[in-house]
Amino acid sequence: MMDIEKLREDTPACRKVIHFNNAGAALMPDPVYYAVTRYLELERNIGGYEAMEKEEAMLNGFYESAAKLINAHPKEIAFVENATAAWNMAFYSFTFEKGDVVLASRDEYLSNRLAIMQLAKRKGIRMQWIPENTDGTANPEVLHALITDKVKMIALTHMPTNNGLVNPAEEIGAIAEKHQIPYLLDACQSVGHYPLDVKKIKCDFLSTTGRKFLRGPRGTGFLYVKKERLLNMEPVMIDMHSAYLKDHDHYALHDSGKRFETWESSYAGKAGLKAAIDYTNHLGINQIWERVSGLAQKLRAALEAVPGIKVNDLGTLRSGIVTFESEKLPAAQLKEKLYKAKMNVSISQANPLMLESSPSHHPEWIRASVHYYNTEEEIRKFVEFVGGRVS
DSSP, X not given: OOOHHHHHHTOGGGGTOEEOBTTTOOOOOHXXXXXXXXHHHHHHHHXXXXXXXXXXXXXXXXXXXXXXXXXXXXXXXXXXXXXXHHHHHHHHTSOOOTTOEEEEOTTOOHHHHHHHHHHHHHHOOEEEEOOBOTTSSBOHHHHGGGOOTTEEEEEEESSOSSSOBOOOHHHHHHHHHHTTOOEEEEOTTTXXXXXXXXXXXXXXXXXXXXXXXXXXXXXXXXXXXXXXHHTTOOOSSOOTTTEEEEETTEEEEOSSGXXXXXSOOOHHHHHHHHHHHHHHHHHOHHHHHHHHHHHHHHHHHHHHTSTXXXXXXXXXXXXXXXXXXXXXXOHHHHHHHHHHTTEEOEEEEOOHHHHHHOTTSOSEEEEEEOOTTOOHHHHHHHHHHHHHHHO
């Protein structure tokens, strides 16, 4: 059982704010903060290269920690600066030809969608939406009918940014494996609060960030690339870290995820992300998911009981992300009132595809995302405040 009081002691900001913005950037616990500042202090005192050499074993331990979290091999992990960089490194390194099709979820992150659109413009590939179930999740059964020899990739956002649903990653993975289609999973919202096993999901690539539910520092993330894919992929860009000279005219890529990295990166950030992952692994991802999903369901139920509030979440299985709107108060105004009351949320753009079919929806929603260090008492105070402002 989690010691919530201890977890909140590790998180000094809990004494100052009600932080329901964990899908944006979660509050950093003390062990992560100290890992970053300790490393920076070392760089300050002995030099950047010297700090790297002194802490080589710890920094290399990052790959083991990340691999443990998602049941991968350390050589299948690359440290990158954010989830978008991770996703793009996998996507743009893949070889596409004119007429190739990328099957993507309708809730695909905007950055991912833009990348697909760019290659549609550059190379003539096509993007096709994966049909949805009645609950809004990607439909694996109907997906079968879309598979042709032109489909060269399946891209799925595991947990969309703004509607609470959890897409069936394992079911989609089984289809991708059956047809031997590369499968790219955006897990930036699920890593850190939902159990992930890349062997069960059968994804070829997984991208994530450190700042969200992992509670790591900003400017950090990692990419998973399945070994069988990794060894046959040429990264979109390389340098002296990802590759080495074999002779005057030839180079070779490293046989690990490091081929997707670059020489210069934030080593303090890497130390902090390792500490964040270790913190998560120590608590246990199954216990984290049970706590977060339970709190989110309590928040949804309480908000649904408030007159004038509409909860917009989809899916049967729902994440720690809760999105809602007020019939009387624009999202920006409500967010500002919450902020002044020391309650952190964010504003999320409604899915433009949903807006096309439901023009009555507001273009912006309040996104309140909980984590295990939040409490039922915080939910009560939050809902009481929201109710008082929209009544």
